[in-house]
Amino acid sequence: MSQDPDIKKQDVDIKxxxxxxxxxxxxxxxxxxxxxxxxxxxxxxxxxKTSSIYxxxxxxxxxxxxxxxxxxxxxxxxxxxxxxxxxPDAPHRDRMKAAFAAHIHSLLGENSYSPANIMxxxxxxxxxxxxxxxxxxxxxxxxxxxxxxxxxxxxxAADVDLxxxxxxxxxxxxxxPEWFTADGKSPEVVAEYLCRxxxxxxxxxxxxAGRS
Numbered sequence: 642m643s644q645d646p647d648i649k650k651q652d653v654d655i656k657x658x659x660x661x662x663x664x665x666x667x668x669x670x671x672x673x674x675x676x677x678x679x680x681x682x683x684x685x686x687x688x689x690k691t692s693s694i695y696x697x698x699x700x701x702x703x704x705x706x707x708x709x710x711x712x713x714x715x716x717x718x719x720x721x722x723x724x725x726x727x728x729p730d731a732p733h734r735d736r737m738k739a740a741f742a743a744h745i746h747s748l749l750g751e752n753s754y755s756p757a758n759i760m761x762x763x764x765x766x767x768x769x770x771x772x773x774x775x776x777x778x779x780x781x782x783x784x785x786x787x788x789x790x791x792x793x794x795x796x797x798a799a800d801v802d803l804x805x806x807x808x809x810x811x812x813x814x815x816x817x818p819e820w821f822t823a824d825g826k827s828p829e830v831v832a833e834y835l836c837r838x839x840x841x842x843x844x845x846x847x848x849x850a851g852r853s
């Protein structure tokens with residue numbers, strides 16, 4: 642039996658309204674921060690009653706948590722897609738550069754979810770941060786896999802602590818929304834600078850010679 646058209650339309654309307662709330666919240670969190678964004682602000686911006694938002698999200702924390710989750714998943718998908726587009730035989734440096742550029746584009750582009758997460762994570766409640774850990778850990782593991790593969794192939798010296806390098810690289814990129822201006826630079830240019838920094842972690846010449 643086919644679904645009643647009125648019920649189907651209602652389902653679509655609910656989905657669309659929920660998405661509008663999320664999109665608007667991400668934009669406000671990115672521009673104004675968590676503390677300066679109220680549910681009433683969002684309701685006025687969307688053109689609904691504040692009570693309508695609580696129909697979809699039981700609390701402001703629930704709304705923050707969902708925008709944070711989407712933000713990490715979007716940047717994770719963008720980075721993974723950029724790397725996989727190069728193919729499995731691409732040089733590690735090319736893979737890292739593609740990952741850097743994709744991460745930076747996600748923070749500086751039209752997607753408000755990823756920068757909203759990065760810029761506001763430390764201001765969220767402990768409960769929201771705790772529930773956001775799973776997606777953040779999954780994303781961190783993906784970066785760890787890229788670095789580990791490079792180290793296993795001798796591109797990064799064996800004595801380098803990859804967990805430290807991963808946090809340094811991601812931390813550097815996550816700070817970019819605070820200072821980046823497109824005055825002749827681009828995410829790709831910054832990605833190349835990061836690759837040059839990573840080049841400095843290559844094994845010493847004698848170590849490379851010993852493996853040849």
